[in-house]
Amino acid sequence: MAIKEKQSTKKSRILEYLKESHKWENYVFLFFAVLVLVLGCLILTGSLVVRENFWLIGSHPKVFAWILVAISAVFTLYALYPFFKPAFPEFKKITWLNFHKFVGNSVRVLLFITIFALLFFLYDSFITQILARIIS
Numbered sequence: 001m002a003i004k005e006k007q008s009t010k011k012s013r014i015l016e017y018l019k020e021s022h023k024w025e026n027y028v029f030l031f032f033a034v035l036v037l038v039l040g041c042l043i044l045t046g047s048l049v050v051r052e053n054f055w056l057i058g059s060h061p062k063v064f065a066w067i068l069v070a071i072s073a074v075f076t077l078y079a080l081y082p083f084f085k086p087a088f089p090e091f092k093k094i095t096w097l098n099f100h101k102f103v104g105n106s107v108r109v110l111l112f113i114t115i116f117a118l119l120f121f122l123y124d125s126f127i128t129q130i131l132a133r134i135i136s
Contacts, residue, residue: 026079033075040068 042048043065050061057064097105 026082030076030079033072033079036068036075037072040065040072043068 039048043050043061050057050064052058096102
């Protein structure tokens with residue numbers, strides 16, 4: 001009876017291992033996910049051609065490439081999740097601006113960007129005029 005109780009309360013070692021955060025393994029996993037993404041993109045763009053007589057893939061290379069891209073996206077999210085996991089509780093602590101303050105700050109930022117864009121445009125035209133007079 002005691003043996004059965006120990007077996008029923010014993011957790012799966014595989015699930016325990018998967019729940020742990022292994023930083024370097026996630027880097028390797030992410031690296032392979034990016035390689036799979038590149039392979040899928042190369043097939044989609046036609047840079048990498050799959051022979052027609054290749055088993056299972058040759059008749060539908062675009063479908064295989066989209067499957068590779070989808071798998072890569074899922075694996076990338078899986079590899080990056082442990083890095084972003086500590087940030088999720090912090091999002092709950094954020095207090096956002098109300099609508100009027102948000103619009104006011106957005107207008108200020110756009111005005112600031114516009115002024116600097118005009119300033120750089122004027123500097124560029126001024127320098128271009130000076131250089132044109134020096135060269136001719």
